[in-house]
Amino acid sequence: MGRRVPELVMDVDGKETRVAVYHRRRLGVVTDARPASLEIFPEGEHMLDLIVVTFVYIEKLRKDRENQAKKKIMKPYSRHGGP
Template sequence: MHLYLTSNSPWDTTYCTESGQVIYKTESRWSLGPRNIAISKVLPARTIELDAHGKVPEEALKDAFVEIGKVDWHAIWYSKIRVGDGEEVSVKDFFRKEGWGGYGRGRVFTGPEGEEYVWKMDSVKPKASPLCLYTFANKGKNETLVANFHQRHLGIIGKARPASLEIQAEFNHMADLIVITFIYIEKLRREKERQSHSGGGGD
């Protein structure tokens, strides 16, 4: 599954297929303290009933969405994350830190079947993804690429392309979880990128 972002902010955009079908949308709202990011998924096609004049109601032509997750981003305190109808949990409990990358340690989380996955953050390099998700290599297992983020290319040199999140076909069943965790990790990566340019750091 290859999802194309309609803006360069993964937390305030829509995620579409190559044909333009919207699959996910994210909305970012500021409250007192955190940035609240709601992640929603389009509902499957539904039966449309005609109105009294035999026409399709205008409202029925719009995509209907259901919220599948949430990220409360805190700049100072620990952020929180919610998947599906579960409880909000601190990111320090949802993820653990492993390894190293260009922008600090990788973030490991547990998938729906008890398998572990790791987001690796790296500095931006030509033809390389700054953010990739892998199966976590332990107990003799080799890591496998699960998803990777392609940054927007403005086309000054080469062909222009929007930002996109590419999920390998064998992991499409956990796309919701991948999108939710991606939004938090990419926000974290960009904060670390900003800090590195201003002389800061972190893990």
Template sequence: MPSRHLYLSSNKPWKSTFTTVEGQVIYKAESGRTITISRILQSLNHGNTLMDSFEHLAEIEYHTFRKSRIRYGGRDQTVNEFFRKQGWGFFGRNRVFTGPNGREYLWKLGSSACKLFLNDSSKAPVAYFHRKKRGILRESRPASLEIFAEGEHMVDLIVVTFVYMEKYRKENEQSTQAGAGAGGG
């Protein structure tokens, strides 16, 4: 199944650049109180060449104790409006959203990363996050977001929802680990 990878500068997608195999930065996510996601502008003068100028794509206002918000595509929604909860993943509830083609997509929360599938009987893979691997026993590799053919029409939306889901998964992972070490006795 053909796919392409966007390589991340870190295992924290909310604080990363996303580059092609050639090293061209396509997206960048910057995190403060709000996660801002930008996309590279295509040059109007040079056809398909890309400039290192970026345009605003989305904002994620991430909160631990109140509803987070996603601002994307001219809409400002709480995550409960943007996503529907479905089933359970390793670190919380999986999330479903509707793509621009009207089809539903399911982010599954794995123990070490998120994976996106079509939310239908085919369960076709749409995108997988591969965490950075250090090369002790095998070859090292950078963190990457692998996007399959089923997701090529909505890469912007995949990146935005992925940044939110991986931040959510990581927060739940940390709170689970903190809870496991607390109490006892």
């Protein structure tokens, strides 16, 4: 299974340039533990506020989607979710 890493790219003269990458936290089970971080490259420094707001928004969408999936899984096991 592949890992999806949220990243922001911009088109500069027909070439995609990475502006920022979000690194999710690591718990340290297989690799070293690491807190979540947002790496912003020099090409994105002029739009720092926009990058931070964008990544906060996509992280909220990801968590909302994750919570909806958990609710669907748990619904058959709830007291009111039976046939």
